Amino acid sequence: MPPVPVQRRPLLQRAAAIVVRAVGILLGLVLAGFGALALWSHAPGGRLAAVALAVLWVIWVGTTGLLASADPRAWRAWGLLTAGCVLLGLWWGTITPSNDRVWAADVARTLRAERQGSEVVLYNVRNFDWRGEDDYTARWETRRYDLDRLRSVDMALSYWMGPAIAHTLVSFGFDDGRQLVFSVEVRKERHEQFSALAGFFKRYELALVAADERDILGVRARVRDEDVYLYRVHMPAPAMRALFEQYLDEAESLRNTPRFYQTLTANCTTIVYAMMQRIVPGLPLDLRLLASGYLPSYVQEVGALTTGYSLQELKARGRITERARQAGPNADFSAAIRQGLPVQAR
Template sequence: MERSWRRAKVRPGGVEGGTAVQAWWKVVGACLATARAVTRGRVLRGLGRSGLVLACLAVGAWGALALWFQFPGGTVARGVVILLWCIAGVWALRACFACRRRWRSLAVFAAALALLLGWWATIQPRQDRQWADDVAQPLHARIEGGRLLLDNVRDFHWRGEDDYDVHWERREYDLAQVRSVDLILSYWMGPAIAHTLVSFGFADGRQVVFSLEIRKERGESFSALGGFFRRFEAVLVAADERDIVQVRTSVRGEDVYLYRLHGLDQDGMRALLRDYVAQAQALERAPAFYNTLTSNCTTVVYELMRRIVPTLPLDYRLLLSGYLAEYANDVGGLVPGVPFATLRERGRITQRAREAGDVADFSRRIRQGVPGIAEEHVP
């Protein structure tokens, strides 16, 4: 009996042995739970700190650029203000890694941000600047009955960037005679970036081109980065096709492609024209800023087209406008049955536009060989 009792006492599965093992596992489990909790807390604190650091860096960079592009005064004044802003930002970053008085330092940076945003809200678009000649006249557009009336249609004759004949016209078009819509892409900065223009053709052979552009002041040049920071107002230009294509091919040295849009009936074309008229009238009533990302030559075209075809999908090529024609082809907007490589090759009008010069039938000549355009219109 005694020997059996002793074996039971020390046996692992026995009464006391089992209790000891269970207690040991409870201790191990508690240690593991504590370690997991500590690790989870450290991870969460690390993620929170990283998020705070990234937020401070993003806000600091945005504020510095906003001050650089918009703060009034000379370079020295801007430099001083940006330096003060950066000191507040660095102090906030330092506070992200401190254990004491962290929120006090961040509160100072938040107060500086509130002041910056208050100043930013005071920056409003204007219509009374000293504009460059090619965007000096705002477009006045209206529809009366079945007539499209456009005042200040640009029809310059270009010999060089600073050598041109200024000419603004009043034109009328019969909406019942609209026959075509063409997409024109002008490449000025690599294969991914192009300026987007839309050209409407009428039965009498005339073309009118609409283009949303920055409204440059005299002596001012475009900055894609500045376009994020309310640097430029927007203007809708209506122009003779010879003017607006030739200045890009023959003066600025850009590479230009033309594509016939497919799938729009006459009602759709007229609706798109009406939307351009509404856009011109909106800018005439209240000026707006050009934005490199959200309100540019391509995104405006997309929004106008989407009113007619609501199912148009969003796509990265709406931002990388150099690929817009490929996007249009993928959604069935270009001539069907023709490979895109062929559309692009035969739609390159750069050389034809340069050779055509100021001829009266400029629009006919640049369309020679472009797929989807009836041969009888382009002998």
């Protein structure tokens, strides 16, 4: 009797099975990684307990996932995997932002504004005297500004981790020579250290700081050894005022409804971009909004930097690191760091 031919699955069916298996493995890795990092960032009981829970989660997902993928009819394995995901999701949903924690001194207070026409009174403007990271004289001030006297907007970039990563700050200048800097920052708790990885996982709240230039630019150049650059941003007067007021609105929003910092989507640059989009509709999205160290080239391409200079010239003349470090305690800090800064087209 002739042998019965073996029935082979069609090529397309086998390829589909491979794709499904690959997608399942990828989703399992994402699920295991997300849960592990979430537990590592938030689990109670100290760092050792957090690591132990993260490892247990990976083992749980790996074991139940392998059993489920080996036999799609293994409903018990699927049920255990689903139950773990539901419990993780419920726990994750309980982690909410707060304005009531033991904050680090430099973000301990929140900005508050009172507006009467063009007059603005700002409460809790930071003006610390920094001698070291943990050695400072804390000063929180009340200041009054007339937005009709607003004359300039400067973008400051402070590089703290390579050429692609910079902190973005915006400084507003008034016709009396005063400067006020707004900075969207991580609101760290006391003795807490920043981690860009933990910033993806609800680890830090957002803070909006209004500060004197000597404080907020000086501490980065002098104390934290960051490399700081300043660029004049050319905007019509109504747009400058609108941006200033956007910062005030953002401060009020954070006072009423705290939000988490998010390394990718809610950081010092993306929030400023969102504010600018309300003023300049159609402002293009760009990867340089994430790699903020390259932000000056983006701002130049949209026509907002001083014209007549190459980007290299603007960067070289806008580097204020040494000028900030050399400015004495009695010097006009804002004037000193702007020596040689191109502010007019040539």
